[in-house]
Amino acid sequence: MTTDASRTAASTPATLTPAALQRLAEDGEGPRLLDVRTPGEFRTSHIPGAYNVPLDTLREHRAELLAHLDEDVVLVCRSGARAAQAEQALAEAGLPNLRVLDGGMTAWEASGAPVNRGEARWELERQVRLIAGSVVLVTGVVGVFVPGAHLIGTAIGAGLTFAALSNTCAMGMMLAKLPYNRGPRTDIRAVIASLRDSA
Structure with a gap:
């Protein structure tokens, strides 16, 4: 019989500290x-030697990546949330030896590690x-003059609560698609070629 604790442990990815x-x-x-962040985030700062495979690209091309990831893999994002989603996607595809960088790039940079x-x-x-914050602020002010406008801010709060739980x-995923965040599109063939050449 599977306990709640074992289910939680099984769904929690293994982590590796920056140190x-x-x-x-x-x-x-x-x-x-x-590194499963957007190309724009990756270009701003990344761990030397990391490969940029944005989360959506990783999910779409995980079968192609599997053949070139037969050793230990550490997944990186800003704080660990997207990396945990990437770990789940690759684990479901059958890739063992996956870990998530504990605390992501935030913890890596705080530790003074090279970037x-x-x-x-x-x-x-x-x-x-x-x-x-801007939507909540504006709808709160507008709500003084327009009855019901404050409910938009309430909806944003509900969305942020759901995001945390x-x-x-969803807002982050939409913003990630903006040109500002996308940067140059990741060429999955170039990433796979680099993985193959460095094997």
């Missing part, structure tokens, strides 16, 4: 790093806070 990942990289035994930097841009989570974010 442990740094030690593995220094020993020359570092795992493959797949390749590019043009600065707002992170996706900061954009979500700006949009959600489900560990997903």
Whole structure:
């Protein structure tokens, strides 16, 4: 009989701390790093040697990626939420040895680990806070003059609550599709060729 605790443990991805990942990289035994953030986020900052495979691209091409990910893989995003979704998608496709960088790029950078930097841009989570906060603020003010307008802010609050409980974010997924966040489209064939060449 499966207990609730074992179900939770089975659904929680294995993690690797930034310090442990740094030690593995220094020993020359570092795992493959797949960064599942948007290309725009990746260009702003990423771990040296990481491959950018945005979450949507990873889900779409996971069968092609499997043949080239036969060793340890660590999945990276900003905080760990998207990486956990990527872990689930790859695990369902049959890939073992998956881990998620604990705390994502936020924890990696806070630890003082090396980072390749590019043009600065707002992170996706900061954009979500700006949009959600602005909508709530505007509808709250408008609600003083237009009865019922405040309900839009209530709907945004409900959406953010659901996002936290489900560990997903519809607003974030929509914002990720904007040209500002997309950056250059990830060429999955080039990523697979790089994975094959480095094997």
